[in-house]
Amino acid sequence: MESKETLVGQPVATRDLPAAKLSGATVRFGTYTAIEHLDLEIEAGAFYTILGPSGCGKSTLLRLVSDLIPAASGEVCVFGKSTEEARLAREFAFVFQDAALLPWRTALENVELPLEIGRKRNVRIPVGPRNPRELLELVGLKGRENALPHELSGGMRQRVAIARALLCQPKLLLMDEPFGALDEMTRDRLNLQLLEIWRETGTTILFVTHSISEAVFLGQKVIMLSANPGRLREVVDIELPEPREMKLRDTSDFTRHCAYLRELLETC
Amino acid sequence: MAVVETVLTTDLLIQARNTARRQKVTSVIVPIATAAALVALWQVGVKGFGVPTYIAPAPSDVAATFVDKFPLLMQNFWPTFFESVAGFVVGNLAAILIAVAFVHSRNVERAFFPIAVFVNTIPILAIAPILVLIFGPGMTAKVVIAALICFFPTLVNMVRGLQAVSPQTLELARILSASKSEVFWKMRLPSSLPFLFSALKISATTCVIGAIVGEWVGADRGLGALIIDATFNFNSPLLYATVLMSSGLSVLLFALVSLTERRIVRW
Ligand SMILES: Nc1ncnc2c1ncn2[C@@H]1O[C@H](COP(=O)(O)OP(=O)(O)O)[C@@H](O)[C@H]1O
Numbered sequence: 001m002e003s004k005e006t007l008v009g010q011p012v013a014t015r016d017l018p019a020a021k022l023s024g025a026t027v028r029f030g031t032y033t034a035i036e037h038l039d040l041e042i043e044a045g046a047f048y049t050i051l052g053p054s055g056c057g058k059s060t061l062l063r064l065v066s067d068l069i070p071a072a073s074g075e076v077c078v079f080g081k082s083t084e085e086a087r088l089a090r091e092f093a094f095v096f097q098d099a100a101l102l103p104w105r106t107a108l109e110n111v112e113l114p115l116e117i118g119r120k121r122n123v124r125i126p127v128g129p130r131n132p133r134e135l136l137e138l139v140g141l142k143g144r145e146n147a148l149p150h151e152l153s154g155g156m157r158q159r160v161a162i163a164r165a166l167l168c169q170p171k172l173l174l175m176d177e178p179f180g181a182l183d184e185m186t187r188d189r190l191n192l193q194l195l196e197i198w199r200e201t202g203t204t205i206l207f208v209t210h211s212i213s214e215a216v217f218l219g220q221k222v223i224m225l226s227a228n229p230g231r232l233r234e235v236v237d238i239e240l241p242e243p244r245e246m247k248l249r250d251t252s253d254f255t256r257h258c259a260y261l262r263e264l265l266e267t268c
Numbered sequence: 269m270a271v272v273e274t275v276l277t278t279d280l281l282i283q284a285r286n287t288a289r290r291q292k293v294t295s296v297i298v299p300i301a302t303a304a305a306l307v308a309l310w311q312v313g314v315k316g317f318g319v320p321t322y323i324a325p326a327p328s329d330v331a332a333t334f335v336d337k338f339p340l341l342m343q344n345f346w347p348t349f350f351e352s353v354a355g356f357v358v359g360n361l362a363a364i365l366i367a368v369a370f371v372h373s374r375n376v377e378r379a380f381f382p383i384a385v386f387v388n389t390i391p392i393l394a395i396a397p398i399l400v401l402i403f404g405p406g407m408t409a410k411v412v413i414a415a416l417i418c419f420f421p422t423l424v425n426m427v428r429g430l431q432a433v434s435p436q437t438l439e440l441a442r443i444l445s446a447s448k449s450e451v452f453w454k455m456r457l458p459s460s461l462p463f464l465f466s467a468l469k470i471s472a473t474t475c476v477i478g479a480i481v482g483e484w485v486g487a488d489r490g491l492g493a494l495i496i497d498a499t500f501n502f503n504s505p506l507l508y509a510t511v512l513m514s515s516g517l518s519v520l521l522f523a524l525v526s527l528t529e530r531r532i533v534r535w
Pocket residue numbers: 029032034052053054055056057058059060061
């Protein structure tokens with residue numbers, strides 16, 4: 001009875017709440033201000049990409065939202081909770097630029113890691129509808145469950161990291177240049193896969209990239225940051241037909257968005 | 269078409285495998301042949317110039333002694349073996365535990381690391397008599413000396429290994445809200461293993477040196493005692509055979525550690 005109530009009640013509540021809300025958030029490293037007075041609301045369920053000149057605080061923004069670093073002033077909420085509460089409830093997951101897999105664990109064991117953390121302390125670990133094996137299948141790694149990370153290509157390692165991030169069914173997925181080190185063909189393939197995962201899971205995604213076309217192709221909204229100090233420049237709506245497909249890149253709408261962002265980026 | 273291709277790729281595969289095998293064979297044969305040539309040169313040199321056996325025995329003399337005195341050699345092999353292995357276990361275990369304490373608390377490291385460095389700078393030959401005076405002529409002193417010689421390299425490597433976790437792995441741990449002990453068991457300890465094993469391989473050979481030095485200072489059993497005995501009796505063939513035996517022990521321990529490493533560290 002009780003579980004039924006939460007089942008019905010929860011999605012409604014989270015749909016109304018922003019996935020993340022920053023109010024006047026400032027981050028300092030010593031005397032250096034990395035992010036200054038940032039106001040930003042991340043709508044739940046949307047795909048956001050983050051662009052900006054290098055060193056403008058894109059990673060810092062993700063690390064702020066994921067409770068890796070504190071705000072010097074201002075407030076950051078994730079689904080209406082403090083970032084710490086959201087972290088303890090595993091409401092978000094992080095995908096790093098290098099996959100950050102444990103090299104002594106197989107692909108499957110790496111995906112299982114989140115289940116082992118906190119198990120002995122009786123932490124309630126949220127689990128999604130898919131078990132680790134099915135997640136590896138979802139990211140196209142069926143048959144490679146027992147491979148060690150060094151036996152996998154860069155793209156495969158990153159897919160293991162994505163499977164691991166999806167295990168606890170995060171409502172917010174933070175990705176810091178996850179495909180930045182991959183060749184273009186692999187990156188295109190993973191972009192399509194990621195869009196599919198996003199549509200299917202309904203999770204909110206905050207995706208940092210330094211590629212304008214990747215930002216336009218993936219994002220429903222592009223967050224443009226300016227540098228020194230990191231400030232919000234503009235949130236650009238990308239209105240392109242869904243679901244996004246490869247051939248979208250050859251349309252004039254797509255190139256128009258890219259051109260606009262390129263110009264904007266030059267003034268940041 | 270497909271058949272031709274398969275045949276071609278199979279051919280290439282066989283060729284590649286043959287090349288690999290040839291390289292492997294060469295890498296084994298060359299050092300063995302070189303060693304055999306040196307031994308032959310030694311045999312011819314000693315016999316040809318008529319060098320007296322007590323100055324430098326010929327390989328054939330050493331081999332004959334090795335066979336004749338095999339029971340005596342084995343009788344002295346076992347004490348050294350046990351002292352080395354016990355010293356290896358004690359010294360490395362202590363180093364690992366202290367490394368864990370160091371990584372756990374900076375203050376412990378600040379307090380004790382200089383002492384560890386100081387102990388390490390004392391020549392083992394100088395500290396051996398002190399330990400024999402303290403622990404008496406039994407096995408204990410030799411085990412302590414062997415342990416001492418193993419201790420420092422493992423301490424340094426283990427501390428480095430426990431700190432070798434990448435910053436991103438630690439951030440992953442934080443995002444999963446991992447406890448300190450989970451970070452230790454699931455991340456720090458496994459990532460230290462390659463470092464630990466490179467230290468253990470050094471220890472596997474030095475622990476034998478420690479045991480033998482201990483036996484030199486005061487013992488009536490063991491390969492070290494036999495070396496002293498053979499030297500004072502000008503029994504050079506026995507001396508050489510004993511030296512061979514002790515390096516054989518080092519090689520054995522080294523091989524055991526290497527095999528264990530290959531089974532555990534597969535990444
Ligand atoms: N841990 C840190 N200590 C000091 N300065 C930092 C730290 N992390 C980031 N910075 C600085 O903050 C600024 C923003 O960094 P970052 O968010 O990594 O930029 P990017 O947009 O390229 O991801 C940079 O100037 C960087 O040097």
